[in-house]
Amino acid sequence: MMKIGYVRVSSVDQNPGRQFQQLNEIGMDIIFEEKLSGATQDRPELQKMLESLQQGDIIFVTDLTRITRSTRDLFELVDHIKRKNANLKSLKDTWLDLSEENPYSQFLMTVMGGVNQLERDLIRMRQREGIDLAKKEGKYRGRVKKYHDKHAGINYAIKLYREGKMTVKQICEITNVSRSALYRKLSEVNN
Structure with a gap:
């Protein structure tokens, strides 16, 4: 039986230190870490952790949002863990108990999975409302374009393209501009 930790942050800029600290306090044999959005x-x-899972192993997470994206994802994950005769425990979501000894576990999982999904949906809704308000006030302009009019790489790529001495592949390699970005910018400039 191994105690396996799973740590995830949504981006490389975020610090997983708190999750590591909480899991190490209860003693992990191994910790798997990811720095990417849970939506992906x-x-x-x-996947590596789930493939290596053995009977009797326990996966620990600080809270379910670190390991699941949705209620459906939670159920699929739990089914996989149960098939391997392993367990999943969440430090925050202490109600989670996959053992057969708890007749309420499936019911609680359904309810709490729905609550977690509602929480994510509410965050998304508030974010959308904040963006809409900022747009009305003229404070939100959207994502800054990577290849704006003063971007040296795209301008050099257009210049090389117009000279006609190089292939698009060569231009993209030299300027580090993607082929699609170059064509998109050329169509904007020619219109």
Whole structure:
């Protein structure tokens, strides 16, 4: 039986230190770490952890939002863990108990999974409302374009393209501008 930790932050800028500290306080044999959005389907460390899972192992997370994206994702994850005769424990969500001894575990998982999904949806809604308000007040302009009019790389790429002495592939390699960005900018300039 191993105590396995799973740590995830949404971006490389975020610090997973708090999660590591909480998991190490209860003593982990191994910790898998990911720095990417939970919304993405491709979570290689999670997959690696699930593949290495053995009977009797316990996966620990600081809270369920670190390991699941949605209620459906939670159920699929729990089914996989149960098939391996392993367990999942959350430090924050202490109600979670996958053992057969708890007749309420499936009911509680359904309710709490729904609560977690509601929480994510409310955050998304508040974020959207904040952006809409900022737009009305003229404070929000959206994401800054990577290849703006004064971007040296894109301007040099356009210059090289117009000279006609190089292939698009060569231009993109030299200027470090993607092919699609170059074509998009060329169509903007020519219109």
